[in-house]
Amino acid sequence: MDAMDITSQPNSQNNVKLQHFGSIVVLDKEFTVVGVSESVLTKEYLNTEIILGTYFFESFKEVFGKAISKIKSALTDILENGHSRHILPIKIKKNRIYVKLRIYEGHFHVEWEQQHKKYISAKKINEFNFLLDTIQPNNWDRVCLAINRLLNYDRVFVLKIQETGYSSVIAEHTANGLPFFKGKEFSKDYMPADAISYYRGYSYRYSPNVDADYQNFISIYNNINPLSSLLSPIPDLHKLFLKKINTKSSLFFRICIDGEFWGLVIAQNERERPIDLQQRKLCTFAIQAASSKYESHVKQNLLERNELLNLAEENLKKSLSENKMVNCALVQHMDILTDLVNADGLAIFNQGDVFNYGHSPQKAQFYEIIHFLQQHTDKVLFKDYNFRLNHQINFKDSLNFAGLMYLKVGLENDYYLVWFRKESLSQVMQMDLKSDEYENLHLKIWDEVRYDVSKPWNDAEINFVLRLNQIIKESIFAKLKERQLLNEELLSLNNELEMFTHTLSHDLKNPLSILKMGIQFLQQHSDDVDFTKMNKWYQNFSRSVSNIEDIINNMVQLSQHRTSALDKEPLPMAYTIKRIFQENSILYNAINCRFYAGQLLPIWGEKSAAYQIFTNIIANAIKYSSNADNPAIEIESSNEEDLIHYRIKDNGIGIPTQHLPHIYEMFSRADNVGPIPGTGIGLSLVKRIMERLGGNIVIESEVGSGTTVHLYFPIVQDFPDHMLHD
Structure with a gap:
């Protein structure tokens, strides 16, 4: 061409x-x-x-x-x-x-x-170098001071781009010593994606006179892109913003941390003040040096945090392996789990039970929150730093937190770890850019205080929660394998039990037959049998009874060494007990039965075992008091040295005195129960479970006055403080 x-x-x-x-x-x-x-x-x-x-x-x-x-x-x-x-x-x-x-x-x-300056004075360079040397890794205010010693602008400030899209002014130096932007946030609209791309493309951007007209660029080809040039104008929004705050000259120096765009150092002056290229380059080097220091500081903090995380993970893994119950280990480390995500509080929801630590909602409201989350999201990890702003309308009472993050454990919607953050007020400079009928752009800016929002959850905190989820999964998988082995052992025990049954059936036939024959013989010949024959039969009876006793003792001894104590964890009981009462009130149609609950302390036990115990006791109390004029059940507990004592009292039919010694026998029922349904197994089962928990049961009763059941649970170790306020 x-x-x-x-x-x-x-x-x-x-x-x-x-x-x-x-x-x-x-x-x-x-x-x-x-x-x-x-x-x-x-x-x-x-x-x-x-x-x-x-x-x-x-x-x-x-x-x-x-x-x-x-x-x-x-x-x-x-x-x-x-x-x-x-x-x-x-x-x-x-x-x-x-x-x-x-x-x-x-x-x-x-x-x-x-070129505006032939050179920069040695004094100025030395002063500048001194300031650079004294800048600490995270002291951006000092960076602003050093930059402004070269520029002599009205203000220099650092704008950090947040993950939320807002931009925070984290440092500032002004000529008059008064804050201009310090402590404020800029609207999400101030740094859209195209503006970030513009500032990221060059080490700095320069606008010596925001009121000056633009010049045209004329070219042959369409693929020539002069926008990478330093002459490329700043975004329209920023130009209008500078005019709004009466600023003529401005400089924007990019800050990149670990290769990512992090923010800007911005210098502004109300009068036109050209800055020589040498000065701009010196500022660029200074900011790059400060960024490198800050990046090293961040990486060092990250290393230290990773060491803390690794230590916390090891402690959690150890605790999870030592505790039979995953929930028990997590409850014991609620303080660590809260600190590592920089939260103000934590609550654990496990199949209706609630464990609280730090700044968290009341339990009644927490149940509402869990129900809301179950209905509105099925994510494993959910975070919202302005949860109250977005969702307060869905709750009856005011939420005492602003930000929320949860981790759902397992596939069912019955196990959650929920972290909370308090409100963090911020003053935001909002912006609205519109064009008129002549396509002229107009910018409106105003200050607005943001309520109901918290500090956002950052990547490091989210990564910890994801790692925690993996640790919990691995622990649950390990415990499933343990249970699989236990199930195999139980299958073996069932096979042995079947063998014991056959053995008892076979081996007891002879001594029982002898007893039966002897009794029939004596009944038929009681008048004419001589002393020798009678004595012989008595000896046979004695031997048969001894044989039966030996067979049973052998079977018991054989099975005893396979019986182990139940694993125990701290269990809050208030919710469980109230739920059991409600379920059985419906089951036995005892709508008019009143329930009085005193202090309901936690116990050390196994969850399903505790449920069996209280279900049997409360069901009996409801059944046998249903015919009273004003049926009522009272439940309260107290701490007695190394025991938790529960007292369950009803005003039912009571147990006859002569039957009290037999109440724990299988299939044993008092003669005053009438048509009230029952099998006579419940109390026997409760006693066996209490014994396996290392506890005890005592029953007091009087016919016509009701029954009081006393349950004594050993305290294995101190309960978490928050559980004692249930």
Whole structure:
């Protein structure tokens, strides 16, 4: 393509606009001019029709004078040796300029701007270096101070982009010493994805005069992208924002941590104040150094946190392996589980039982929260830092927390770990950008206090919860294997029991037959049998009874060594007991039965065993008091040295005195029960379970006055404090 063909149709690049503080020429790999900024044509008195498509080193010889050879040498070096960029300070017609050369997307960019300072004083450099050396890894206020010693702007502040989309001002230095933005948050609208992409693409962005008009960029091809140039204007929203706060000059330095865009150091001045390239570069180096220090600080903190996490994980794994019940281990470590996610409180919901730690809702409201979560999400992990803001309308009483995160354990909706965070008030600068009928943009900004939100859950905290979930899964799987082995052992025991049954059936036949025959003989010949024969029969009776006793004792001894005590964990009983009463009231149609509950302390026990115990006792109390005029059941508990004592009292028919010694015998029922249903097995079962728990049962009763059952549960070790306030 010859020069005339190229220049015949210049392209405005969709009306691309650039700032006026510099000029740019874009070249192809043969150094042909394929794009220029409008300032090149006006300042240097060049014509578009002549310039586009020409050989750069010929057409710009007069513009750069003798320096054109330096530019040619630098561009050749970039092309041949792969260097990314060069900066050349040169003098043109008594004007000092900086020429910046680089290659971008297959094109050379030759960009230049005025030099405002010939050099920066040694005193200024030394002062700046001293400030840099004294900057601590996480002291962004000191960074702002150092930057402003070079710029002398009205303010310099650090804007950190939050995971939520809001941006927080975490540090600031102002010329008058008064905070301007410190402590505020910027709206989500301030840093949309395209703005982040704009600032991430260059080490800094510069707007020396926000009120200055833009210049056009004219090019041959559509694929030339001058937006990567420093002359590219800042986003419209930010330009309007600067005007709103009466700011003329502004600088935006990017902060990248671990390769990710983290935030900006922003400098603003109400009057136009140009900043020389040297000063901007020094600020860039300073911020990069501060970012490196901060990144090292973050990584060190991460290492220390990982060490804490690993230690916590080991302790949890050990506790989970030592405790037969997963829930018991988690309850014992609620303080650690709360601290490691920086929460204010934690509650564990396990099949209706609730365990609380720290700042958490009342139990009645917590049941509402669990029901709400069960109905509205089936995620394993759910987090919402503004839960109260979004969902308060669904709850009767005010929520005492703002943020919530939960972990669902297992596949059923009956086991949750729920963390809570308190409200964290923040002042947000909200923004609304609209265009009028003439397509002019207008920005409205106002301050707004955000309520009902908490500090967001970050990636490190979420990762810990996910790791915790994996640990729990592994523990549950291990315990399932243990149960599988136990089931195999139980199957073996059942086989042995079947053998014992056959043995008893077979071996007891003879002694029982002898007893039966002897009794029949004596009944038929009681008048004429002599003393010798009678004595012989008595001896046979005695031997038969001894044989029966020996057979039974042997069977018992054989089975005793296979019997083990039940595994125990701390169990809150208030919810369970009330639920059992409600279930049995319905089952036995005892709607008019009143229930009085005193203090219901936790016990050390096994959950299903405890349920069996209280179900049998409460069911009996309801059944045998159903015919009373005003049936009532009272349940209370107390701490007696190393025992938890439960007392269950009813006003039912009572147990006859002569039957009290037999109440724990299988199939034994008092003669005053009448048509009340029952098998006579319940109390026998309760006694056996209490014994396996290491506890005891005592029953007091009087016919017509009712029955009181006393249950004594050993305290294995101290209960968690929060369980004693149930």
